[in-house]
Structures are given as structure tokens and as C-alpha cells.
Amino acid sequence: MTLQLLEILQSKQALRRRLTVLPIAEKLRLLDELRERSQTIGISRAQRHAAVERPAIPPTFVDAVR
């Protein structure tokens, strides 16, 4: 791992080239995985939003003494 920008860009380009020449079936398999990952991120994001937006239930006397 490096923090040199030029090296980072070069390694990114090399990765893209490697991915480009993969067999088609392999690239399509990666599409399946990328989509599943996006869905998982989307679901967890939605759950986080729901948790934030849920109105707080005011503590009752019973809750306080528990």
C-alpha cells in the first residue's frame, strides 16, 4: 500500500485493465456480486434512516423505575 497519488492511479488503471480482459462469464458473475452488494448497502442505509426518523417514545414512569 502506498500514499503516492501517481502510484495509486497507476495501480487503479492496472486493476481496470485486468478486469477488462477477464472472461465475459467472470465479468457477469462480478455484476451479480456488485448488485447484491449495492442492495445490501441500500437495505442497511434504509434501516439506518428508519432508525433515525423513528419518533422517540417518551419514557413513561414504568420505564423509569425498571
Add this chain to the structure above:
Amino acid sequence: MKIKEVLTTVNQMQADGIIDRYAIGGAVGATFYLEPIATLDVDIFVAFRPEPGKLLVSPQPLIDYLAARGCRMEGEYLFIADWPVQFLPPPTPLVEEALVEAVSFDVEGVPTRVVSAEHLACIALELGRPKDKARLLQFIEAGVLAPARLEAILARHHLSDKWQKFEVQFLRGEG
């Protein structure tokens, strides 16, 4: 591989006479030429078959066919093997040509028709949204476009001026 099920289903639709020809476009189509491009859906250009005795074509036979095979519909998408698929009639002469001149690939034994790299590049240029311009740059960087073929398509569809502007803006560092 789930997306392979989509390809198999589309081939079966063609064999069963539900659609005429088809060609995969969008990010999935581009993935045949570039690195895998994350996408949430599959765009398939199709030539719909007119129903006997009707002048207008309708997507209804396609919807009924897929519904009978357990595919659900949500908005403009039909879900095949969990992938939202959009079946699109060609909206412009460029896409009509792309459909006719699609390239055949073999995906682990499944024949698959895909929009050519040059047509995908021209469609991106025609659409002109930021993500399309980014994709066009990817095609150029990957060196997968045949210059003569690209120029011919650009000329046929009156896109040469748009291409020159794109070149000035993105490839010559001007504009």
C-alpha cells in the same frame, strides 16, 4: 450466475416467438467490452412482434409470457432471476441500427446478442448525460472502438458535431 438466467430467458422468448431480435445495452452491455460496471438493472432493446390482426405492437404478450413463468412486474421493470429487466423498443434510428447490427457472444454456452461497442459509444454520446460521457471516456481509454466503424456511425446519425465538441471538451483538455 443469476444474470445468465436472464440471458437464457431472453433467448427462450425469442425462440418462442415473443420477441423478434434483441440486444443487451446499458451497463451490462458495456461490461462485455469494459471492466464490470455496477448496475441495478438490465436494459434490453427488443423488436416487438405485432400481434396477428393488430397494427400497433404491444408489450402485453411479453408481460404475459414472463408472468406465466413466475416473473413479477414492478413499475417499468420485469424481474427475471431477481434482476430488474427493462425491455425497450428502440427509441431512435441509432438504436434501431444498434439492434440490427448487434454482436453475438457466447456466455458459457448461452448465445447472447449485445449492442456493439461503437453503437454503445454513440448511444452514450447521443444521450449526453454526465454518466454517459464518463462511459464514453471508458470506451476510449479501453481502446475497444474501431475508428472507421465509429466515424461511419457518427456520420450516419448526424453525431459528428457532437463528437467534435466532446473531443474538444474531454480529449484535448480545452473548452
